[in-house]
Amino acid sequence: MKGVAMQYSPLADRLAGEGAAAWDIHFRAVAAQARGEDVIVLSVGDPDLCTPTAVIESAVAALRAGQTHYSAIIGEAPLRAAIAAHFQSHGGWPAGPDNVCVVAGAQNGLFCASMLLFQPGDQVLVLDPCYVTYEATLRAGGAEPVRVPPRPGGGFRPNPEAVRAAITPRTRGLMFATPNNPTGVVLSADELAALAEIAREADVWVVSDEVYASLCFEAEHRCIAALPGMAERTVTVSSLSKSHAMTGWRLGWMIGPPGLIAHAANLALCVLYGLPPFIQTAGVTALAEADAIAADMRTVFRRRRDRLLGDLDGIPGLRVLPPEAGMFVMADVSDTGLSSAAFARSLYQEQGVAVLDASAFGASAAGHIRLSYVLAEDHLSEAARRLAAFCRTRAGGLAQGGRHG
Numbered sequence: 243m244k245g246v247a248m249q250y251s252p253l254a255d256r257l258a259g260e261g262a263a264a265w266d267i268h269f270r271a272v273a274a275q276a277r278g279e280d281v282i283v284l285s286v287g288d289p290d291l292c293t294p295t296a297v298i299e300s301a302v303a304a305l306r307a308g309q310t311h312y313s314a315i316i317g318e319a320p321l322r323a324a325i326a327a328h329f330q331s332h333g334g335w336p337a338g339p340d341n342v343c344v345v346a347g348a349q350n351g352l353f354c355a356s357m358l359l360f361q362p363g364d365q366v367l368v369l370d371p372c373y374v375t376y377e378a379t380l381r382a383g384g385a386e387p388v389r390v391p392p393r394p395g396g397g398f399r400p401n402p403e404a405v406r407a408a409i410t411p412r413t414r415g416l417m418f419a420t421p422n423n424p425t426g427v428v429l430s431a432d433e434l435a436a437l438a439e440i441a442r443e444a445d446v447w448v449v450s451d452e453v454y455a456s457l458c459f460e461a462e463h464r465c466i467a468a469l470p471g472m473a474e475r476t477v478t479v480s481s482l483s484k485s486h487a488m489t490g491w492r493l494g495w496m497i498g499p500p501g502l503i504a505h506a507a508n509l510a511l512c513v514l515y516g517l518p519p520f521i522q523t524a525g526v527t528a529l530a531e532a533d534a535i536a537a538d539m540r541t542v543f544r545r546r547r548d549r550l551l552g553d554l555d556g557i558p559g560l561r562v563l564p565p566e567a568g569m570f571v572m573a574d575v576s577d578t579g580l581s582s583a584a585f586a587r588s589l590y591q592e593q594g595v596a597v598l599d600a601s602a603f604g605a606s607a608a609g610h611i612r613l614s615y616v617l618a619e620d621h622l623s624e625a626a627r628r629l630a631a632f633c634r635t636r637a638g639g640l641a642q643g644g645r646h647g
């Protein structure tokens with residue numbers, strides 16, 4: 243297009259973020275798959291499962307009943323009540339509808355929290371490695387994300403002493419996900435208590451991303467917001483994306499003190515103007531069935547995780563970290579002599595398996611790849627077979643692989 247070079251706001255650059263290169267393989271793999279090529283995509287966290295039928299039927303019935311108009315911007319009252327009740331019965335504090343703002347997925351909630359809590363000059367501590375959007379989400383509002391590495395020695399456990407040491411007069415918040423993406427680490431009661439103590443002492447906000455809460459296998463999910471003195475300084479963000487295989491519905495929420503929720507409603511007015519009413523009605527159905535649905539999902543993902551861990555066991559050059567939750571496995575590939583980026587690139591080129599270079603999630607994950615187990619078990623076994631073939635070609639003299647952490 244001809245003409246003058248129009249200028250963008252600095253926000254546009256802040257949103258561009260880092261780590262985009264890591265997704266290159268993923269997008270290439272998805273395109274190749276669409277062309278009918280033989281590729282296995284283990285690079286995304288979108289379950290292959292269908293949204294439960296009862297939820298779909300509820301949305302269809304709502305559409306037929308005429309729920310096609312604007313809805314309450316903050317979220318319809320029955321849905322907010324259902325979210326509050328769900329939160330309370332799954333480790334949260336006794337929240338009510340006034341503590342809930344419905345948003346377009348957890349990502350939208352993280353963005354709203356960033357806008358409402360932080361301003362230019364503020365620092366927000368982030369447990370590294372973290373979900374890829376955190377960096378740009380925080381920078382969008384002008385805050386500076388300060389990444390705190392995990393405890394040394396493997397396993398990606400948080401390091402509260404390092405968090406404490408990273409506090410400065412500019413620190414205004416702490417943000418993390420439990421369970422974590424990409425590591426599958428679930429923060430323990432002690433770890434959460436230590437982080438809560440630091441947040442209270444430093445008088446900062448906590449943004450707790452709990453989208454994988456219902457996919458805990460061995461570890462128990464706990465809400466930092468339920469600890470003493472935390473409800474008033476914590477924004478809990480979650481959604482139906484992972485728990486109900488509803489990534490495309492974009493139904494999420496923020497839970498926090500009423501003052502914050504009133505501000506969130508004003509922001510939602512500007513950025514969202516309310517979620518479609520038929521989706522909100524289906525959300526009430528989804529939450530009414532949440533425990534049964536989550537139990538089914540957990541069973542499926544636990545079986546897949548176990549199959550993948552079994553198949554990856556002993557592959558030379560791979561050191562696998564068994565996840566406590568979620569839909570991802572991390573594997574340290576540094577013994578192959580390849581960087582995680584080179585490993586992911588060559589694995590895709592030679593074997594048609596797309597995984598993510600986990601350094602996109604933070605420096606502490608360098609040398610690791612992230613594999614998602616969002617496919618049926620036979621596909622996972624085939625992917626592991628290809629991975630083994632790939633590693634054998636790199637593994638002259640490598641010791642047997644194993645698990646760590």
Ligand SMILES: Cc1ncc(COP(=O)(O)O)c(C=O)c1O
Pocket residue numbers: 287346347348349350373419422423451453480481482483489493494
């Ligand atoms: C840790 C984490 N937080 C948030 C999101 C975004 O979830 P939603 O679909 O609810 O926006 C994801 C998606 O993969 C995630 O892994």
